Amino acid sequence: xxxNSKDSIVEAAVFLFNTKGFSGTSIxxxxxxxxxxxxxxxxYFQNKKGLLEYCFTAYFxxxxxxxxxxxxxxxxxxxxxxxxxxxxxxxxxxxKNIQLTRxxxxxxxxxxxxxxxxxxxxxxxxxxxxxxxxxKGMRTKEFRNHSVLYVILxxxxxxxxxxxxxxxxxxxxxxxxxxxxxxEKYSREVFAWxxxxxxxxxxxxxxxxxxx
Amino acid sequence: xxxNSKDSIVEAAVFLFNTKGFSGTSIxxxxxxxxxxxxxxxxYFQNKKGLLEYCFTAYFxxxxxxxxxxxxxxxxxxxxxxxxxxxxxxxxxxxKNIQLTRxxxxxxxxxxxxxxxxxxxxxxxxxxxxxxxxxKGMRTKEFRNHSVLYVILxxxxxxxxxxxxxxxxxxxxxxxxxxxxxxEKYSREVFAWxxxxxxxxxxxxxxxxxxx
Numbered sequence: 293x294x295x296n297s298k299d300s301i302v303e304a305a306v307f308l309f310n311t312k313g314f315s316g317t318s319i320x321x322x323x324x325x326x327x328x329x330x331x332x333x334x335x336y337f338q339n340k341k342g343l344l345e346y347c348f349t350a351y352f353x354x355x356x357x358x359x360x361x362x363x364x365x366x367x368x369x370x371x372x373x374x375x376x377x378x379x380x381x382x383x384x385x386x387x388k389n390i391q392l393t394r395x396x397x398x399x400x401x402x403x404x405x406x407x408x409x410x411x412x413x414x415x416x417x418x419x420x421x422x423x424x425x426x427x428k429g430m431r432t433k434e435f436r437n438h439s440v441l442y443v444i445l446x447x448x449x450x451x452x453x454x455x456x457x458x459x460x461x462x463x464x465x466x467x468x469x470x471x472x473x474x475x476e477k478y479s480r481e482v483f484a485w486x487x488x489x490x491x492x493x494x495x496x497x498x499x500x501x502x503x504x
Numbered sequence: 505x506x507x508n509s510k511d512s513i514v515e516a517a518v519f520l521f522n523t524k525g526f527s528g529t530s531i532x533x534x535x536x537x538x539x540x541x542x543x544x545x546x547x548y549f550q551n552k553k554g555l556l557e558y559c560f561t562a563y564f565x566x567x568x569x570x571x572x573x574x575x576x577x578x579x580x581x582x583x584x585x586x587x588x589x590x591x592x593x594x595x596x597x598x599x600k601n602i603q604l605t606r607x608x609x610x611x612x613x614x615x616x617x618x619x620x621x622x623x624x625x626x627x628x629x630x631x632x633x634x635x636x637x638x639x640k641g642m643r644t645k646e647f648r649n650h651s652v653l654y655v656i657l658x659x660x661x662x663x664x665x666x667x668x669x670x671x672x673x674x675x676x677x678x679x680x681x682x683x684x685x686x687x688e689k690y691s692r693e694v695f696a697w698x699x700x701x702x703x704x705x706x707x708x709x710x711x712x713x714x715x716x
Contacts, residue, residue: 310615311615313527315525315527315528316527394613397613398610398613400669400672401606401609401610401613401668401669401671403522403523403671407671408671408675411671411672411675411676415672415676416676419676419677439689441677441678441679442679442689442690442693444677445665445666445673445677445679445690446662446693446697448665448669448672449661449662449664449665449666450658450661450662452661452665452669453657453660453661453664453665454657454661456613456668457612457613457660457664459613459615459619459620459623460612460623460627460660461657463620463623464623464627464628464631465631465653465656465657466653467653467654467657477651477654478654478657481654481658484701485658485697485701488700488701489696489697489700489701
């Protein structure tokens with residue numbers, strides 16, 4: 293089935309930004325790759341900067357809505373479950389949008405006006421949700437006491453690196469973050485981090501008491 | 505004390521690459537910033553590509569030599585101690601060379617010929633050392649059984665992210681990875697990851713047995 297031309301333009305643009313860089317890509321290149329008339333791009337996005345802004349907004353709106361779905365479990369299900377749902381949702385979202393994710397995460401390492409704007413809106417919002425979850429978990433003794441911001445740093449490290457460093461991950465570690473199998477396996481790894489580093493030790497299983 | 509002009513050139517180049525990008529920086533810019541004659545740059549590095557190669561080589565040679573210093577403890581001191589020494593050395597090295605580190609880590613997210621060459625030499629060597637440490641730790645039961653490559657992925661995530669995402673880390677998390685305080689605190693966080701996720705649980709302290 294033919295995608296609509298707006299989606300085709302975004303897909304073509306992200307592919308070219310990832311291979312030729314943002315500065316190295318022209319509207320003409322994008323139009324040719326997407327199989328549309330350059331005037332279409334102007335119609336939807338005005339110019340290349342407009343297209344870039346659209347990519348950022350689309351990425352972070354969806355990213356935050358995935359995060360919120362996990363956050364909404366906080367009251368009823370508790371902090372550990374909410375955080376694990378957030379991990380699952382964000383890994384899934386990033387894996388399904390692997391090209392866009394890689395491009396956005398790479399752009400976010402720059403020091404530009406747009407990056408500063410994104411940080412002061414979306415990243416501050418993300419920090420707010422994660423802080424709420426972590427603080428509630430510490431209050432209810434699900435989590436040990438921790439420096440919240442250092443936990444967020446580790447959380448972001450674990451969740452972003454496979455997608456930002458996709459070539460390294462593919463070629464040196466032979467791990468394929470676009471495959472469904474990856475999400476299942478890697479979620480378990482991040483869950484193990486939550487269980488072991490964040491959570492208070494669970495009651496000790498009987499067999500371990502016997503072995504003392 | 506005046507630095508020698510080769511070091512000044514590299515420092516100026518890295519500063520400009522980080523602010524204006526590699527393509528956006530000319531030899532003339534670098535010469536002006538370093539306060540040297542452009543002919544000096546040609547003398548030491550031939551051209552901009554030569555300068556880029558020099559940055560990569562200098563970074564990874566020193567990075568690996570810090571890693572090796574930890575690796576050498578493996579036989580005598582065991583896997584846990586060797587791995588912790590590696591963490592400490594690499595965090596220190598990256599923090600002391602924060603501008604160069606950020607530039608190299610950002611370049612490594614590209615898919616270029618030079619990145620592929622670096623991966624197939626330095627990253628493969630790094631993987632070799634880390635694999636040795638992890639496999640020995642699992643053999644001696646210091647570490648639990650784990651998928652080695654997934655552990656390396658998490659290890660690299662935790663060690664690189666503060667330096668690659670320095671703006672985010674500074675401005676959203678208010679953490680300052682160039683400060684000595686950061687290394688002390690963050691080493692402890694990564695040690696906690698090693699202790700809780702990698703290591704077999706240590707013998708259970710008496711007070712915990714009493715509380716059962």
